[in-house]
Amino acid sequence: MALPSYTETRYRIWHYIYIAICTFVFFFLIAPLFVIFPLSFNAEEFLVFSEGMKNLDPDAFSLRWYKDMVYGTKNPWGLAAKNSFIIAIFATIGSIILGTLAALGLSSRHMPYKGIIMATLISPMIVPLIISGVAIFFFMAKAGLAATHTGIVLAHIILGTPFVVITVTATLSGFDHSVTRAAASLGSNPVNTFMKITLPLILPGVISGGLFAFVTSFDEVVVVLFLAGLENTTIPVQMWTGLREQLSPTILAVATCLIILSTLILLSAELLRRRSERLRGINR
């Protein structure tokens, strides 16, 4: 952002203030995440930077909290991680199937009552989570699904489908419907057309919606707190309990793993977005 040489002084000052503000905001956004990283390697039990860490003394750093996370006898992280992955994977599959089908229907120009149906399908994203939590809890309790994996998976499908619907609808908005008609005129049946023509073209949208659904489920805590029993504990629930009771460095070790996971997800989402834009012929 070089300034042209004729810029007046006061605009020059203004420009530097602007850059300073932006730097501060970016720092504010990203810096908190990097606090966790070094502290999770702390050799001591306190959540502050020890003198040794400030002097970069190698003895002040250790992997003991990571070992505690994996091997600790009282630690529920193993069970929580297993549950989290199982629930998130099934919730993602369910969201993708239901959401993609709905998006295909919504993108058809023959769809009646498009506005109101779209609003209904997206509503779980807009309604505050605490209200969704209460409502879903009432349903699951009545259906006898409270404190079961099935119940939590269903709840996360409810919360995850809006993301799939939105991303797939967006992908389909640039979709050229004549290719499916071409396939049909060449004798392909609708299922074959979908699998061979439509799906490969909208796949980036489907996967990125699926990533959103996965993250939503993996990170969701409000509804799980209402639904989960001891057996269904997930990583966010364990973190919630841990943060409420006592901030232990083991939580930071878990948090570091989660940040690495979210970085991986971010990278794949970005790659998918670019691929999808290329496929839809949007050049930037």
Place this chain on the structure above:
Amino acid sequence: MSSETKKILTTDGIPLEVSLKKAEKKNKIKAFLLVAPLLLFLIITYIFPIGDMFMRSVDDRMVTNMLPKTFKAMEKWENLDELPPEEVYRGFYEDYKLLAENQQHGKLGQRLNKEKNGFNTITKKLFRQIKRKKIDESASLKEQINKLHKRWRNVEYWQAIKRTAPPYTMAKYLKGMDMYFDVDGSIAQVKEDRRIHRILWLRTLEIAFFVTLFCFVMGYPIAHLLATLPMKYSNLLMICVLLPFWTSLLVRTASWMILLQQQGLVNDFFVMIGLVADNNRPEMMYNKVGTYVAMTQILLPFMVLPLYSVMKTISPSLMRAGKSLGGTPFVAFMKVYFPLTIPGIGAGCLLCFILAIGYYITPALVGGASGTLISNQIAFHMKTTLDWSFASAMGLMLLSGVLVIYWIYNKLVGVDNIKLG
């Protein structure tokens, strides 16, 4: 002559118009069938339960079902300032005897006690008399019950029973606004020092408003920077916005808990630059400050992303045109650039506000007592007091507020224009 024009026929002899309509209808059904699974699923597991919440919040059928004969007899009770007639006493006695046999009388006593203090004692007294079979059913029940306790001779207690007759009540909603039904059925205010809910509603609005404002003030410049920088730099900076967006909410809250604690880095920094004394570090967590700081950072991406997607579409030549026509950079910005970004501002602010107003996790962890919001109160009643009907009522009050904002959002930007990532 139009009626004489020949109808166009398809090859199988059906008029084209009919054939097209048929195809159209078929397509409609096809599209609808694709949406149907998700729609049905959501209606059963989500929309109906929200309706169920409403039923729970107004449901007051317990007493109605417990005292059917009493309420039937009360229809004939005309002068409400005098004690009810014998039939009412008889109806109440019969209902109560049945409840006593089924061990349900305690529940009734508690419920009526909520309506008017002192009911628990006198219903227990009646129960003991019934158990000892001291009441002569052939004689006047009015006289016998009145003799039991002076409160039974007080008409206010009978009025209280009558007030519980309707199967539905708005009482929980009034409670959510610190109001209640007075003895004569009018709406009254709770005593000033006990108006906790109103404080919570106002605090929720206040925090949502200021968090949205902070997000806007901080989000606008960086969205502008991201939209105007060359692609290769902005992609890198975009990661600063997207990484927090994808990172677990609890991780981000945890990092703020570490930063804001009394021995945390923020306080260390303040001590270092000499803003505060080392032995007098301010408490920045477990109060409103913590809630504001953490929520602003967490919701900031939701402001930046819609702003960015709008600013990206504004051609830089517009600003150059404004300047070349004699506007200073400031005037060009205010008159040309800023008005063009208003749709993005609307989208970002409403999104932030909707999310902030229903926030639960972060305030519960860093908010302490003075930073908790209405959602925390709902969770408290769901999990601790188990007053589910009250939790439902407050949830629906919150929901109706959010729906109004959602409706405005829909009018301004349209829900199908929401962009992610």
